[in-house]
Structures are given as structure tokens and as C-alpha cells.
Amino acid sequence: MSTTPTTSESREAGPVGPDKADLQPARLTHGSLPRRAAPGVLLAAAVLGAALWLLGVFGPVAATLLAAALYTAGLYLWSRSVEGARKAFDRFVTAMVTSAFLLALLPLVSVLFTVFDRGFERFDAEFFTYSMRNVVGEGGGVHHALFGTLIITGLATLIAVPIGMLTAIYLVEYGRGRLARYITFFVDVMTGIPSIVAGLFAVALFQLFLGPAARMGVMGAVALSVLMIPIVVRSTEEMLKLVPNELREASFALAVPKWRTIMKVVLPTAAAGIGSGVTLAIARVIGETAPLLVAVGMTTSDNFNPFDGRMATLSVFSYTQYASPGVPPVFSLDRAWAAALTLILIVMVLNLLARLIARFFAPKTR
Amino acid sequence: MAKRIEVNGLDIYYGNFLAVQGVSMTIQPQSVTALIGPSGCGKSTFLRTLNRMHELVPGARVEGKVVMDDQDLYGADVDPVNVRRQIGMVFQRPNPFPTMSIYDNVVAGVKLNSKRMKKADMDALVERSLRAANLWDEVKDRLSKPGSGLSGGQQQRLCIARAVAVQPEVLLMDEPCSALDPISTMAIEDLMMQLKSEYTIVIVTHNMQQAARVSDTTGFFNLKAVGEPGGLVEVDATDKIFSNPSVQATEDYISGRFG
Numbered sequence: 001m002s003t004t005p006t007t008s009e010s011r012e013a014g015p016v017g018p019d020k021a022d023l024q025p026a027r028l029t030h031g032s033l034p035r036r037a038a039p040g041v042l043l044a045a046a047v048l049g050a051a052l053w054l055l056g057v058f059g060p061v062a063a064t065l066l067a068a069a070l071y072t073a074g075l076y077l078w079s080r081s082v083e084g085a086r087k088a089f090d091r092f093v094t095a096m097v098t099s100a101f102l103l104a105l106l107p108l109v110s111v112l113f114t115v116f117d118r119g120f121e122r123f124d125a126e127f128f129t130y131s132m133r134n135v136v137g138e139g140g141g142v143h144h145a146l147f148g149t150l151i152i153t154g155l156a157t158l159i160a161v162p163i164g165m166l167t168a169i170y171l172v173e174y175g176r177g178r179l180a181r182y183i184t185f186f187v188d189v190m191t192g193i194p195s196i197v198a199g200l201f202a203v204a205l206f207q208l209f210l211g212p213a214a215r216m217g218v219m220g221a222v223a224l225s226v227l228m229i230p231i232v233v234r235s236t237e238e239m240l241k242l243v244p245n246e247l248r249e250a251s252f253a254l255a256v257p258k259w260r261t262i263m264k265v266v267l268p269t270a271a272a273g274i275g276s277g278v279t280l281a282i283a284r285v286i287g288e289t290a291p292l293l294v295a296v297g298m299t300t301s302d303n304f305n306p307f308d309g310r311m312a313t314l315s316v317f318s319y320t321q322y323a324s325p326g327v328p329p330v331f332s333l334d335r336a337w338a339a340a341l342t343l344i345l346i347v348m349v350l351n352l353l354a355r356l357i358a359r360f361f362a363p364k365t366r
Numbered sequence: 367m368a369k370r371i372e373v374n375g376l377d378i379y380y381g382n383f384l385a386v387q388g389v390s391m392t393i394q395p396q397s398v399t400a401l402i403g404p405s406g407c408g409k410s411t412f413l414r415t416l417n418r419m420h421e422l423v424p425g426a427r428v429e430g431k432v433v434m435d436d437q438d439l440y441g442a443d444v445d446p447v448n449v450r451r452q453i454g455m456v457f458q459r460p461n462p463f464p465t466m467s468i469y470d471n472v473v474a475g476v477k478l479n480s481k482r483m484k485k486a487d488m489d490a491l492v493e494r495s496l497r498a499a500n501l502w503d504e505v506k507d508r509l510s511k512p513g514s515g516l517s518g519g520q521q522q523r524l525c526i527a528r529a530v531a532v533q534p535e536v537l538l539m540d541e542p543c544s545a546l547d548p549i550s551t552m553a554i555e556d557l558m559m560q561l562k563s564e565y566t567i568v569i570v571t572h573n574m575q576q577a578a579r580v581s582d583t584t585g586f587f588n589l590k591a592v593g594e595p596g597g598l599v600e601v602d603a604t605d606k607i608f609s610n611p612s613v614q615a616t617e618d619y620i621s622g623r624f625g
Binding site: 247248256257260264268271 | 417419422447448450451454455457459461462463464465475477478479480512514515528529
């Protein structure tokens with residue numbers, strides 16, 4: 001009241017507001033740390049940790065952990081004294097979540113770095129144009145294994161995608177009652193099959209007809225398709241479930257039979273998701289080693305006929321080069337790393353492809 | 367074109383649950399029949415039995431007769447696909463096919479059934495259907511754009527054009543305006559008035575003014591009690607239902623005393 005000018009009656013009744021003396025205003029502000037508080041504390045903790053490491057008090061791992069703990073505790077206490085308990089806890093949890101994220105990222109970055117670092121030693125033209133035929137020691141390449149991997153994975157895709165997609169269509173569009181429940185259960189079980197078991201299954205299956213010495217690319221394709229089918233079923237099923245029922249009803253109301261509705265309305269609507277799901281399933285099996293080791297074996301020469309004899313694949317190539325290197329071992333090990341790098345790059349390309357598929361085939365609104 | 371539908375003693379079930387009991391009514395050709403009533407009383411369920419969409423719900427079935435052209439729609443050898451070719455439907459929420467352009471949405475009933483049609487005939491069909499749905503002037507310059515880019519009211523009229531394009535005898539509309547603003551609603555009501563010269567129209571609506579405005583005949587559905595099946599209370603000329611209904615419950619509902 002004291003600050004309000006009291007020159008006239010109308011001023012007093014004007015938009016001055018209630019008397020401040022008897023109304024405690026709600027506090028909407030609180031103190032806050034300076035804008036660069038978090039990076040500042042992090043820098044201080046990092047410098048301290050680095051100093052302790054360089055002085056030889058701690059090893060690098062212990063120093064990093066100490067710096068992280070110091071940062072979390074320091075920021076928490078500072079924030080608590082200035083900003084209050086809720087803000088402080090917010091900063092604490094943020095620090096914890098970030099730490100967990102970095103921890104999870106560590107092995108991934110480490111693997112990528114190692115593979116790229118060592119793989120580039122032999123990542124040259126010769127590596128992709130030569131097979132290992134008559135190669136002892138230096139030189140040689142993965143021409144045979146690269147195409148072997150592509151052929152076998154392609155065959156596996158040809159087997160797994162129709163079976164998986166049709167199963168998913170049955171489960172979502174037709175399956176009712178007991179049979180559908182059993183299929184869902186067995187698909188779940190298949191998801192958990194160890195890959196070596198899939199390989200042994202393929203070997204056992206083909207040996208029934210071809211005798212105990214059978215090793216062929218198509219056996220590996222069958223083994224990989226066993227691993228791939230449940231992934232394709234699952235992803236396709238999820239995508240089909242996302243198609244709104246209203247679209248099916250709209251189609252039925254136009255007197256379109258059910259199978260045409262599925263072919264021309266449901267599948268096109270879900271095409272983007274199904275396409276990227278299939279691509280990710282391929283990426284998942286292309287690096288499998290164990291089933292190919294037992295079902296396809298290994299060879300040093302080009303063999304691009306999956307129905308005749310052993311074939312080379314990138315994953316098994318990498319394994320054999322590493323498991324039984326020559327003398328000196330360095331050439332063999334370089335080839336193993338370069339093969340691993342090739343495989344990682346293929347998987348990366350497949351993942352990018354999945355994203356592009358999802359973007360290009362998604363229903364547009366403009 | 368338009369056909370008469372006679373419903374006789376229709377009981378509608380979801381599994382063992384009797385949802386709607388004992389509906390008997392005649393739906394007149396070249397007129398608009400409105401179905402009103404509180405939520406959950408079985409209007410939409412009844413509407414969906416008229417073109418055999420009801421049975422798409424697992425376990426759903428009906429007993430009784432629905433007769434069109436002296437044929438029982440629920441007869442032993444009747445193909446539901448053929449029934450739906452005669453009796454089209456427009457849904458509560460506009461549902462154009464998201465993968466198709468406006469043009470393809472209109473001819474979806476033709477294209478999805480892989481019927482051969484000359485390009486010129488198809489163009490004519492698109493224009494005629496869109497004109498019938500009062501949408502032609504708004505979309506004629508962007509027929510190749512996706513149907514889902516239109517506004518809600520335009521999408522609903524696109525769905526009506528799509529339903530009209532297959533030239534059905536009867537058009538069922540399940541609360542076609544409930545998701546639309548008053549202007550779009552008016553456009554669709556005008557459309558119904560035009561369409562009824564060629565089609566038999568049945569509309570479910572919660573909007574009693576709408577029923578009074580557009581319909582010639584009104585049927586009032588109600589639940590006897592909670593947990594009891596719903597049923598048709600009375601059906602009569604719209605003027606009579608809204609001025610002097612013969613059942614007390616109808617008057618209570620219309621005058622806003624319950625529901």
C-alpha cells in the first residue's frame with residue numbers, strides 16, 4: 001500500500017492488485033547454477049582425474065571412475081545448496097543415465113575402432129579380387145568368401161522371407177484359436193535356438209539324403225533360414241498389426257474379397273515396415289559363423305555353385321584365418337581382420353538400406 | 367437403383383452375448399432412414415448386419431431374416447462379398463487408403479477387384495463420383511496427391527465418393543458426421559438429400575437435429591436395462607417420431623429427459 005500513489009479514489013480501485021502485506025505471493029523462482037555449471041564441474045573432475053593418473057596415483061580406469069564420481073557428487077551437492085533438492089536430484093539422475101549410456105557405448109566403439117584399425121591393413125583391391133587359391137603367406141583375398149556369403153545369405157532370404165511372411169499373414173489375418181497359439185509359441189521357441197543347432201539341423205537333414213560327407217552352400221542357406229524365419233515372422237506380424245482395422249473394413253465394404261484386401265491394402269500399407277524388418281533380419285544372419293562352419297565348411301577357391309561342394313563365407317574365412325594362421329601369422333591375421341571389416345560394412349549398408357526402405361515406402365500425406 | 371430391405375425378427379449376437387433382440391423394420395427405397403438412440407443400444411451393430419460386416423468380428427452371428435430382392439442376405443449360399451457389392455458403407459472415422467492417391471481411392475472398389483476399365487471410363491467414373499460427393503471442385507487439380515492429405519471433412523466426402531463409385535443399391539452411413547465440423551456436416555447432409563433420389567440411405571446418428579433434418583423415417587433404438595439386449599423401440603415417419611411418438615421412451619429421449 002505504501003508504494004501505491006494515493007492521489008485519487010479511482011487510482012486506489014484501479015489495477016493495482018490486492019494488498020501485498022496480508023497476501024504472501026507464491027514463490028515461482030529459485031536460485032540456479034550458472035549456465036556452464038555442468039561442463040565446468042565435468043572439466044574440473046576430468047582435470048583432477050587426469051592429474052592423479054599422470055602422477056601415477058591411479059590407473060586410467062580408476063581415475064576415470066573417480067572423475068565420474070566426483071562430477072556426480074560435486075554437481076549434486078552444489079545444485080542442492082543453490083537450486084534445491086528436486087533440481088539436484090534431476091542433475092544426479094541425468095549424470096547417472098549419461099554414465100550408463102557411455103558405459104554401454106564403450107564396447108561398441110572399441111570393437112568398431114579395433115576392426116577398422118586392424119582391418120584397413122589389407123583392405124585393398126587385391127583383397128577383393130583374389131581368392132586364397134594357392135596362396136601361402138602374403139597376399140590372397142576374400143573374392144570367394146564375399147560371393148559365398150552373398151549367395152548363401154541370398155538363398156536363405158529366398159527361403160525365409162516367403163515362409164516368414166506367409167506365417168505372419170496367417171497369424172494376423174486368419175489365425176484363430178489353438179493352431180495360431182501353437183505357431184506363435186513355436187516361433188518364440190525358434191527365436192531362442194542356438195545358431196549351432198540350426199547348423200546341425202541342416203547337416204542332419206541333408207545327410208539323410210546325401211550321406212555323411214555332404215557339405216553344400218544350400219545347407220548353410222537352410223540353416224540360416226531357420227534362424228531368419230522367426231525374425232521375419234515377428235517383424236512382419238508387428239507391422240501387420242499396426243495396419244488399422246478400419247482400412248480392412250473399408251476394403252471389405254467395397255466388396256473386395258479378403259485375399260485381395262490383404263494383397264492390395266494391408267501389405268502395401270505395411271510394406272515399409274516389412275521391408276526394413278526383412279533387411280534387418282538379413283543383417284542379423286549374415287555374420288553367423290557356427291552353422292556355416294558345420295554345414296558349408298571352407299574352401300580356398302571360388303565356388304559359386306551352392307549345390308556343389310564346400311563354399312567359403314566371410315565369417316568362416318575370418319575364423320579359419322585366425323584359428324590356423326601360417327608362419328609368420330601376421331598375413332593371416334590381417335586377412336581375418338579385413339574380412340571382419342568387410343562384414344561389418346555389409347551390415348552397416350543393410351541397416352542404412354532398411355532406413356531408406358522405411359522412408360521411401362512409407363505412406364505419404366503430401 | 368435403390369432397393370427395399372425388409373428386416374424380420376433379427377437377433378444379433380457377439381458369441382453368446384445377445385446384443386440386439388427382435389428387430390423388425392422395413393427400409394424404404396429412395397429415402398433416408400435414420401437410426402437414433404443412446405450409446406451402446408445396438409444401432410451401429412444393427413447397421414453392420416445389413417451388409418454382413420457384423421460377422422467380421424470373431425464369434426459374431428445373427429438369427430432372423432434380412433430380405434432384399436426376395437433374397438435373404440443371410441441365406442445359406444449367399445456370398446457376403448456379393449452382398450457388400452449391393453450395399454455400400456461409410457464409416458464413422460474417414461478412412462481413405464493411405465497408400466493411394468485421391469484418384470485411386472475413388473476407383474479403389476474397381477481397382478482392388480482388378481476389373482478392367484478403359485482409362486477414359488475410369489476418369490469419367492472419378493469425376494462423376496467426386497461430383498456426387500461435392501468434392502470435385504476442391505480436388506480436381508490434385509487427383510494424384512495422397513488422399514490422407516485432405517482435411518477430415520474432405521476425407522469423409524472422399525470416402526462417400528469411394529462408396530458411390532461402385533454403384534451400390536443401398537448406402538449405409540455409421541455416424542458419418544460425428545468427427546466433422548458443422549460446415550462439413552452441412553455439406554454431407556446436402557449430399558444425402560441429393561443421393562437419396564438414387565440410393566436407399568440408412569444413417570446412424572447421435573445428432574437428433576440431423577435425424578430430423580435429413581431423414582424421412584426414423585427408428586429409435588434403446589436398451590431395456592443395463593445388461594439387457596438393445597432393441598428397436600419404434601420406427602415411424604420422422605415427423606411423427608419428433609412430434610408425437612407413440613412410445614413414452616422415445617419422447618423422453620427426444621425431449622432430452624434421458625440419454
